[in-house]
Amino acid sequence: MRNKTIVFFILLLSITAPIFAQQKFLNDTLVGTSDPIVVTANRSERKLSNTAVPTILISKNTINKTGSLRVQDILQEHTGIILVNSTLGTSLNGYPNPFGQGVQMLGLDPAYTAILLDGEPLVGRNAGILKLGRIATGNIKQIEIVKGPSSSLYGSEAMAGVINILTESPTLEKLSLQLQHASNNTWGSTISYTNKYHQTGVQFFLNRLSSSGYDLNPSLYGKTVDPFKDWNGQLKITQEIANNMQLLISLRNHDSHQDNNCQILYQNAPAIAKGFTTETERSAYTQLKWMAAPNTRIYFRTFFDQYTNHSFVNLENTNIRFDETSFNQSVVKPEIQFEKIVPEKSVYVAGVGANVEMINASRYAGKQQLATLYTFTQKEWYLLQKKLTLIAGARLDKRTDFDVHLSPRIGVAYKPNASWKFMASAGWGFKAPDFRHMYLNFYNAQIGYSLLGNNSLGAELQSLQQQGLLQTGAVITNYTTTIPLLPESSFGWHIGVSYHTKKITAEWGAFRNDIKNLIDVYTLPFNRSNGLPIYSYRNIGSVYTEGVEMDTKYQINQHWSVAGGYQFLLAKDKQVLAQISNGQLYKRDPVTYQTTLVSTQNYFGLANRSKHSANGKVLYENISTGFDAYFRAIYRGKFGFMDLNGNNIIDDNREMTPGYWLLNMASSKAISKAFRVQIGIEDILNYTNALQLPNIAGRTFFININYSIQHYSTNQNL
Amino acid sequence: MKIQVLILAAAGLFISACNKTDVAPVVLPVVTSTQSLTVNFSNTKSFAFFSFKDSAVVANSDSATTKWDIGLRYTSFILNGNASGPGNAGVSMQDGIYSSLNTAPAAGYAVDTTSSNLAIKDGSWYDYNTTTHAFVPKAGKVFFFRTADGAHYVKMQLLSVDYLPFVGQVPLQLVYKFQYSYQPNGTKNF
Numbered sequence: 001m002r003n004k005t006i007v008f009f010i011l012l013l014s015i016t017a018p019i020f021a022q023q024k025f026l027n028d029t030l031v032g033t034s035d036p037i038v039v040t041a042n043r044s045e046r047k048l049s050n051t052a053v054p055t056i057l058i059s060k061n062t063i064n065k066t067g068s069l070r071v072q073d074i075l076q077e078h079t080g081i082i083l084v085n086s087t088l089g090t091s092l093n094g095y096p097n098p099f100g101q102g103v104q105m106l107g108l109d110p111a112y113t114a115i116l117l118d119g120e121p122l123v124g125r126n127a128g129i130l131k132l133g134r135i136a137t138g139n140i141k142q143i144e145i146v147k148g149p150s151s152s153l154y155g156s157e158a159m160a161g162v163i164n165i166l167t168e169s170p171t172l173e174k175l176s177l178q179l180q181h182a183s184n185n186t187w188g189s190t191i192s193y194t195n196k197y198h199q200t201g202v203q204f205f206l207n208r209l210s211s212s213g214y215d216l217n218p219s220l221y222g223k224t225v226d227p228f229k230d231w232n233g234q235l236k237i238t239q240e241i242a243n244n245m246q247l248l249i250s251l252r253n254h255d256s257h258q259d260n261n262c263q264i265l266y267q268n269a270p271a272i273a274k275g276f277t278t279e280t281e282r283s284a285y286t287q288l289k290w291m292a293a294p295n296t297r298i299y300f301r302t303f304f305d306q307y308t309n310h311s312f313v314n315l316e317n318t319n320i321r322f323d324e325t326s327f328n329q330s331v332v333k334p335e336i337q338f339e340k341i342v343p344e345k346s347v348y349v350a351g352v353g354a355n356v357e358m359i360n361a362s363r364y365a366g367k368q369q370l371a372t373l374y375t376f377t378q379k380e381w382y383l384l385q386k387k388l389t390l391i392a393g394a395r396l397d398k399r400t401d402f403d404v405h406l407s408p409r410i411g412v413a414y415k416p417n418a419s420w421k422f423m424a425s426a427g428w429g430f431k432a433p434d435f436r437h438m439y440l441n442f443y444n445a446q447i448g449y450s451l452l453g454n455n456s457l458g459a460e461l462q463s464l465q466q467q468g469l470l471q472t473g474a475v476i477t478n479y480t481t482t483i484p485l486l487p488e489s490s491f492g493w494h495i496g497v498s499y500h501t502k503k504i505t506a507e508w509g510a511f512r513n514d515i516k517n518l519i520d521v522y523t524l525p526f527n528r529s530n531g532l533p534i535y536s537y538r539n540i541g542s543v544y545t546e547g548v549e550m551d552t553k554y555q556i557n558q559h560w561s562v563a564g565g566y567q568f569l570l571a572k573d574k575q576v577l578a579q580i581s582n583g584q585l586y587k588r589d590p591v592t593y594q595t596t597l598v599s600t601q602n603y604f605g606l607a608n609r610s611k612h613s614a615n616g617k618v619l620y621e622n623i624s625t626g627f628d629a630y631f632r633a634i635y636r637g638k639f640g641f642m643d644l645n646g647n648n649i650i651d652d653n654r655e656m657t658p659g660y661w662l663l664n665m666a667s668s669k670a671i672s673k674a675f676r677v678q679i680g681i682e683d684i685l686n687y688t689n690a691l692q693l694p695n696i697a698g699r700t701f702f703i704n705i706n707y708s709i710q711h712y713s714t715n716q717n718l
Numbered sequence: 719m720k721i722q723v724l725i726l727a728a729a730g731l732f733i734s735a736c737n738k739t740d741v742a743p744v745v746l747p748v749v750t751s752t753q754s755l756t757v758n759f760s761n762t763k764s765f766a767f768f769s770f771k772d773s774a775v776v777a778n779s780d781s782a783t784t785k786w787d788i789g790l791r792y793t794s795f796i797l798n799g800n801a802s803g804p805g806n807a808g809v810s811m812q813d814g815i816y817s818s819l820n821t822a823p824a825a826g827y828a829v830d831t832t833s834s835n836l837a838i839k840d841g842s843w844y845d846y847n848t849t850t851h852a853f854v855p856k857a858g859k860v861f862f863f864r865t866a867d868g869a870h871y872v873k874m875q876l877l878s879v880d881y882l883p884f885v886g887q888v889p890l891q892l893v894y895k896f897q898y899s900y901q902p903n904g905t906k907n908f
Contacts, residue, residue, distance in 0.1 A: 263885070270885040448761070471834040523841045526834070530761050532792075533840060584813065586858025593877045593897070595815050595857050646857030648845040 039119070040144040040164040042380065042391070043153050044339050044349050052380075052391050052411035053425045054494055054509055056081075056145040063140055065619070065630040067666040067680045067704050069180060069188055069209060071140070071165065072101055072132045077615055077632050077664075079551050079565030080147060081105060084608050085693065101695045102129035105147055106492070106513055107545030107571035107609050108160035112431055114150070116164040118250060120285060121157070123329045123357065124307030127436070134254045134281055136232035138178060138190040139168045139205040148511065149429030149492040152393045152409035155355075155374055159429035159490050159515070167250075170194050170201025170238050173711035182702035185212035199240035207232040213259075214697050216690035221263040221272070224694050228258035244291035254281040260313050264322060273322045275313035282306050295341040301353075306330040327361040329435075344386065349393075350377040357435075365441040365456035372399040372432075378409075389413040391425075397432070401455075405430055405487055419500055426493040429513075433485040437519050437537045448532040451521070454485050457536050464528070474526035486539050490515040505553040512546035543606060545571040563617040571609040576649050588646040590654065602651040604640055610659070612637035626670025634662040641692050657692045661685055668704075678704040746902035749773060755894045756882065757790045765789035765796060770865055770872045770900045784866040790894060793853055793879075795838040798866035802830040805866025809837045812860045816897075822862040822871040822906035843876065853879045853892070871906050874898035 036059065041051040048057055056078050068074050076083040082104040102110020111128030114121055122130055143165050150158040173195040180188035187210050194203040209232075213225040232254050239247040256279040264273045283305040290298045312324040335353030342348075355372040378393025394408040409427030416422075433454070440453040441460055452460050458480040464470045496509035518541030524534040547569035555561045577600065579585040585598040605611075614635040621628040637659040640650030650656065666680030679702070686699035751773045757766045767776035767786035776786040784805040789796040798805035808827030812819055828837035838861075844853040855876035863872040876896045881889040899908045 265885065265888045473832060473834050525839075527840060532761060586813075586815070586856075588855075588857035588877070590878070595817075595875070597815070597858075642847055642852070643845065643854055646845075646855050648847075648854070648856075 036142070038142075038144050039166070040116070040162055041146050042347070042349065042378065043119075043337065043351070043376075044347060049415075049421070049500065050389065050413070052389055052413035052423050053150075053409075054147045054423075054496055054511075056147070058143040058145070060141055063137060063143075065621075065628055065666060065668070066632070066664065067668070067678045067702060068664075068682070069137055069182070069186075069702075070133065071135045071137055071143075072103070073664075073682070074137065074143070075103055075132075075145075075163070076662075077617070077634055078145065079615060080549050080567045080613070081145065082610065082613055082636060083695075084110065085695065100129060100131050100133070103132075103163065104608070105145075105160040106511055107547065107569045107606070108513065108515075109608075111434075112157065112159040112429075114154050114158040114162045116154075116162060117252075117283075118167055118285065119164060120283075120301075120303040120305070120333065121154075121331070122281075122283075122307075123305050123331045124279075124281065124309065124327075125434070126309070126327070128434070131279075133230065134232075134256070134279075135165055136190070136205075136207040136209070136230075138207050138232075139192055139203075139234060141166045141168045148425060148494045149407070149409065149427035149490060149513070151397075151407035151429040152395045152427055153376055153378065155372070155376075155395060155397050155407070156430060156432040156487070159431050159488070159492075160513070167234060167236070168192070168194065168203055168205070170196055170203040170236060172196060174708065175710070176706065176708040178704060178706050180702060180704045182211075183700035184214045184697065186210070186700075186702075201236075201238035203234070203236040205232075205234040216688050216694060216698070222261045224690060225697070226259040226261055228256060230257075231255040241288075246289045248285075248287040248289070250283075250285040252281070252283045252285075254279070256280075260311060262313065264313075266315060266322065272316040273313035274316055275311070277309065277311035279309045280307070295343065297339040299335075299337040299339075301333075301335045301337070303333040303335075304331070325362045327359075327363075329357065329359045329361070331358075332356045345382055347380045348378070349380075351375065359435045359439070361435075363442045364435060364439045365453065365460065366439075368435055368439045370399060370401070370432075370435070372397055374398070387415050389415075397430075399432055401438075401484055402432070402487060405432075405489075421498045421500070422496070423498075424493070424495045426491070429490040429492060430487045431489075432487045433519060433537075437485055448528065448530050449535065450528060450532075451535045454537050455482050458482055461534075469529050471527045471529055476526075479524070485519060485537065486517050488515060488517045488519055488539070503555045505551075507551045508548070509550070510546075510548045512544065514542075514544045516542040518543060542574045543572060544574065545569065545609075559620055559622055561619045561621075563619075564615065566612070566614045569609055569611055569613070571606040572603065573606060573649070576603060585647050585649070587651055590644045590652075598647060598649070598651055604650040604656070607640035607642070607650050610637040610639040612659070626676070627668070629667040630665070632664045634664075636660060636662075657689065660687045660689070662687060662696070666702075674707055674709050676706040676708070678702075678706070680704075748908065749900035749902065750898070751900075752877070752895070752897040755790060755896070757792070757892045757894055759792060759881070759889045759892050761792045761794065763791060765791045770863065770874075770898060771870065771902070773900075787863060787865045787872070792892070793840055793844060794836065795843075797830050797837050797863070799868075800829045801832045802836070803866065806864065806868030807866045808864040810862045811838070811842065812862060813858050814860055815858065816860050816873070816875045819860050819873065820908045822864075822873065822901075822908070824906065827862075827864050844879065852881075855879055865900075869904050870901060871904075871908075872898050872900050873908050 035047045035049050036057055037045050038048050038055055038057055039045055041053050041055045063074055066074055072083050075081045083101045084104045085101055103113050105113050115130045145163050147161040150162045154162055171194050176192045178190040190207040192205040210229040213223045213227045215223040234252045236250045241247055258277045260275045260277055262273055264271055285303045288300040292298050307329050309327040313322050315322050333355050335351055337351035340348040352375040357370045360367045374397045376395035381390045391411040397405045407428045407430055411425035413423040438453045438455040440451055441456050442451045461476045461479055490513050492513035494511040498507040517539040519537050520540050521535045522538050527533055547567055549567040551565040553563040580598050580600050583597055586595050587598050588595045616633045618631045638656045640655055641657045644655050645652050663684040664682045666678055668676055668678035670676045681701050683699045688696055688698045755766055755768055764778050767789045769776050769785055770787050786798050787807050796802040797807040797809055799807040808829050810823045810827050830836045843859050844855050846853055861874040874896055878895045880893050882891040882893055884890055901908055
């Protein structure tokens, strides 16, 4: 039955496409010929072709053509952006990973990429992963991705790069309604309205998304992803206060409710536990933009974001509370930014700000607060008739608990003619120890071990010892004085070449990042009185990642275009490499139990990294008939999942998850000026991997109906 | 209680001293074996005791005898000697390839000094996998044991540690698979 539907669907698509292709229209435009404006790479507006650091732009047009409801699905269709599961949080017997998926860039874990919404960092990361499901796709104007160390402008977390999700701004009157339906009883509805009245602009957006979830392993009690319901809303107001002054206020909220339904062991007998998780996020942003003089801009910004997560399960029959956790995090961030443009010569950007974060969570030792003061500066020079661009910038961060941290970045871009661009950049990145590393106070009641943050370690050990919960004779004196964790720091460089004509865009790049002081878990030399271990965090690791990437886009004619991208990546632990060369690392075949030494060639690299990843896209678009079809293929090569041969590294094919393809397709047709219908299939091959990749739902179908009316001013064609 | 243990330990030493003086001239074959031992996934339940010489599990009622060499529960090893039993067992952990390490060290055998200071430190022989929660024995770790009688030597390596199938989220038992050679002639050569 299901297969028939697919066949019909593909038939339908293949029939409709040629019909529309035969019709001739004059006013089609080629995608990607204009030079869009981006803001993330330099914290001020630049043409995309003028940036000296590698930048990916995902336009609203592209997002619409995918029909996707999830930001992460849109991101992973771009070269070098890999969706990965958290390595933590996989529970026994394959229960779903509560931390969800995050973005891996340049081979670094999701915790090392700053996720910004309209330029401001979102809080509420769980095990380093920010749930991207918090962001609705319906009102995204564009997504900008900057690869490479960007701490010189964005501070901590921007070690691998920055993903900046920019939402719609008020425009001329426009009303859009959208209804979406997809497999797994997924329903989405969106209303957005924007208008400008004299000096005031308003943009309103409301989205509801619900789904029954899915079950990849019916033999196991409970669903892989439990049913959920999400609400997202945003209100943006712009006000022209004077000719040279504009005020922007943006309020945003997110509410989510998801069932928790699982089988547990209670008093040595299996039992069913049920409950739910509620998440809320409220943010408020104000910006006053003052054009103090022609070419001089000053921005006054304040940002507030509060994220809460409350989760519990009760025993089904007795209603006894089995487990409950809560997590509240908020940030207040005032900032002033100054911008001075000397036309054709230079752009200067500088800023000063503060970042005050608060956390209050059941798994943390009390209420905690971290305050950071920062200042950044960057200058960009245009030389040799604007053929050569030079950038130099740096940022200083002073957090209450560690010394001033300096993060410089330099870059150069050379454009000998309209087609070629050569660029090189290098920067220092850092990631400050987060709340979890410092203040976690987690006791696993089911198994019995403790994981303690570095700063709460001393006090907690003393208290455990007083309560008689430490093993007798444990010597804790070495741990009672906190030795502060150092920020993890990196140095990275990127070189790239791009070639651009009306028909072809080709980009090649190479990168390397060296990271030291990585924070990792270690075991204390004594146990709890129950004999189970105590873990804490310290700076131990040092790794590197390096690779090459290439992207090509070819516009065949006014209707058809194809694109392809590829990334080759190596990510290795330097200590492991040293152990191998010293002949200290062994492996034990999991079948024959033969023990041998590991060779450098055996070592595949850090877990969760694919050497090869690629994507391909085919777009057919006919603006006159209002028809488009967009096919995307995403490949993720094999990657290490877990050690099986006794050396805690990935060095055997059996330790890897095989590579896989995700094929997605969407097609839309304008029915009238206001109506557009879109149908699509995601994961056409129905790839699933219940244990290792539980966030891939398998093949799903969707239909979107869009209704949009707008007010046209004369000669305005949107 | 403590005095009793000390007396037993002293007795153990005495016996071992006796044994050393009269090594049997009979050449006995080396016992080589691969065993799977089921162990409680709990630090409060009882240990599983094992005898290398007999290649057999020893009943818990014999915990105060020298019939067993090692005891296991959760990820803790105890050796029959000092704080843990009446015997004179010890261990020396070496890095290398099992088949190439053919001589037990002459000295340097660690013993269970106290119940909280065991010869085999927790975490010294495995890597805990946070993804799968598996305790994977480190490859290239070879254990040389002196048995409970204080007079014989064993070379051992762990092959695997797996959870027994279980319901829910908490396992109840682990299965330790290991291979070893027991040298009955009392020498340190394998």
